[in-house]
Amino acid sequence: MICLLWLAVWQVGLLGELHTHASVWFPAAGLSFAALLVAGRSALLPLSIAAVLITFWAAAFYDIPLSLSEQLIAGLAFATAHLAPYSAGAWIVRRVSQYAPGQLPILILSFVLSALTTTLLATGLGMLALTSTGMMTPDEIAGTWFTYWIGDLAGVVVITPFFLPILRTLYPGSSFSLKAYLYANAHGHKGGILYAKALLNIAIVIVSMLLAATLNTMESAFAIFFLAVSHMWMACTESPLANVISLAFSSFLIAFLVALWSLTDYVMVYQFAIIVIASNVLFALALPKLVADNTELERRVGTDTLTSAASRDALFEHASHVFTRAEAAHRPVSVIIFDVDRFKQINDQHGHQAGDKALQCVCEAAREVLRPADILARFGGDEFVVLLPDTAPSVAGQIGQRLHAHINALTVLPCEMTISAGIASSRPGDTFEDVFERADNALYRAKHNGRNQTQGAATNNVKG
Numbered sequence: 001m002i003c004l005l006w007l008a009v010w011q012v013g014l015l016g017e018l019h020t021h022a023s024v025w026f027p028a029a030g031l032s033f034a035a036l037l038v039a040g041r042s043a044l045l046p047l048s049i050a051a052v053l054i055t056f057w058a059a060a061f062y063d064i065p066l067s068l069s070e071q072l073i074a075g076l077a078f079a080t081a082h083l084a085p086y087s088a089g090a091w092i093v094r095r096v097s098q099y100a101p102g103q104l105p106i107l108i109l110s111f112v113l114s115a116l117t118t119t120l121l122a123t124g125l126g127m128l129a130l131t132s133t134g135m136m137t138p139d140e141i142a143g144t145w146f147t148y149w150i151g152d153l154a155g156v157v158v159i160t161p162f163f164l165p166i167l168r169t170l171y172p173g174s175s176f177s178l179k180a181y182l183y184a185n186a187h188g189h190k191g192g193i194l195y196a197k198a199l200l201n202i203a204i205v206i207v208s209m210l211l212a213a214t215l216n217t218m219e220s221a222f223a224i225f226f227l228a229v230s231h232m233w234m235a236c237t238e239s240p241l242a243n244v245i246s247l248a249f250s251s252f253l254i255a256f257l258v259a260l261w262s263l264t265d266y267v268m269v270y271q272f273a274i275i276v277i278a279s280n281v282l283f284a285l286a287l288p289k290l291v292a293d294n295t296e297l298e299r300r301v302g303t304d305t306l307t308s309a310a311s312r313d314a315l316f317e318h319a320s321h322v323f324t325r326a327e328a329a330h331r332p333v334s335v336i337i338f339d340v341d342r343f344k345q346i347n348d349q350h351g352h353q354a355g356d357k358a359l360q361c362v363c364e365a366a367r368e369v370l371r372p373a374d375i376l377a378r379f380g381g382d383e384f385v386v387l388l389p390d391t392a393p394s395v396a397g398q399i400g401q402r403l404h405a406h407i408n409a410l411t412v413l414p415c416e417m418t419i420s421a422g423i424a425s426s427r428p429g430d431t432f433e434d435v436f437e438r439a440d441n442a443l444y445r446a447k448h449n450g451r452n453q454t455q456g457a458a459t460n461n462v463k464g
């Protein structure tokens with residue numbers, strides 16, 4: 001199967017043929033790398049057969065005067081020169097994937113560097129094999145090796161990621177798992193917007209190459225680099241699968257149009273465009289996952305794990321925004337601090353787990369009383385803070401009393417559970433710390449006066 005696939009892909013590569021042995025890109029190189037990554041040593045035999053077969057084909061097609069046995073030797077030499085470096089490169093990427101599992105940027109860096117060195121080595125050995133077996137004359141080397149190398153490199157960078165999911169279905173037992181990397185963060189749009197981006201890529205390729213074909217200047221050939229903008233947009237917003245398919249298609253179209261519109265004078269520009277854009281896209285594929293990881297990390301840091309209330313750090317961050325907005329709008333902000341009474345005894349009498357459950361129930365009950373814009377935070381232990389944006393003292397007093405009554409009515413424990421609360425509201429020029437301090441003093445008074453009560457300027461100091 002790999003052998004047939006390779007021969008078919010090699011035929012596609014001929015569409016961008018430059019010289020006898022070099023093309024704009026060499027997609028078969030990408031398939032070799034992908035097959036060695038996924039199937040390892042099992043891919044060597046089918047790939048070797050394919051390499052020998054294309055040598056027979058090339059000898060006939062280019063009228064190279066070699067006997068059948070000489071062609072066989074040339075084919076085996078080419079297979080060795082092609083597959084030895086590619087096996088080594090694929091082996092390195094497989095090892096990196098095992099040592100740094102799930103780390104997409106490291107995997108991509110190792111892939112790009114390995115593609116660079118592998119294709120260079122394969123070019124050197126390939127030239128040696130072709131010239132020493134009579135498939136190429138030594139004086140052809142100077143004009144061929146660079147495009148041969150860059151063509152191989154473009155093929156690997158673009159086509160290997162494209163073939164990985166296909167080959168994974170052929171080799172389901174492969175230890176090179178895609179789930180942990182490229183396809184773990186599947187995301188993106190389906191339908192309309194995705195197709196619009198894909199069409200934009202195609203349109204930029206066609207328009208920029210038409211420009212180069214019309215103006216026939218080196219400067220106009222560089223217009224192809226506008227393709228980086230649309231491909232990067234796609235990389236940051238669409239799934240890896242959509243990206244690798246679109247990259248492969250853009251590269252195919254570039255190679256095809258170079259041949260169709262005779263743009264071979266500018267071929268280096270197109271080859272480098274393919275490589276640079278593809279490498280950038282591959283690195284950018286890691287971005288959505290990094291952003292998602294970062295968002296999850298922020299969520300965890302900002303949330304108390306036991307009660308799901310905001311953390312202390314998140315409280316200060318919210319407070320800074322709320323107070324800035326309130327000052328600009330000349331609106332009051334109120335703060336309620338409440339603390340479970342004699343919580344230590346609850347822990348001692350009913351166990352720590354029952355204490356945890358009680359704290360969770362207190363939070364749930366508080367949320368039932370609070371409005372969506374109010375912020376509930378766990379300040380520490382059994383102490384909670386409620387930030388009430390745009391709330392005058394009288395309203396804060398009512399909310400405090402409702403909170404007090406609602407939590408006191410909880411029947412989560414066999415014994416009674418009560419809270420004490422302190423309330424304060426902002427005055428012009430107050431910071432969060434000022435209001436917090438007054439609410440904390442009010443809470444201290446509530447505790448000092450016998451607990452189970454709310455204290456604060458506008459609460460009429462209600463006892464439970």
Ligand SMILES: Nc1nc2c(ncn2[C@@H]2O[C@H](COP(=O)(O)OP(=O)(O)OP(=O)(O)O)[C@@H](O)[C@H]2O)c(=O)[nH]1
Pocket residue numbers: 306339340341342343344345347351352353354355356359380381382447451
């Ligand atoms: N179950 C549980 N207990 C906690 C947690 N965090 C702190 N505590 C306990 O909560 C208790 C808090 O006690 P204090 O605030 O000192 O006092 P108190 O017993 O509530 O008494 P007053 O506040 O004076 O009414 C301590 O015994 C802590 O060990 C937690 O996450 N879970």
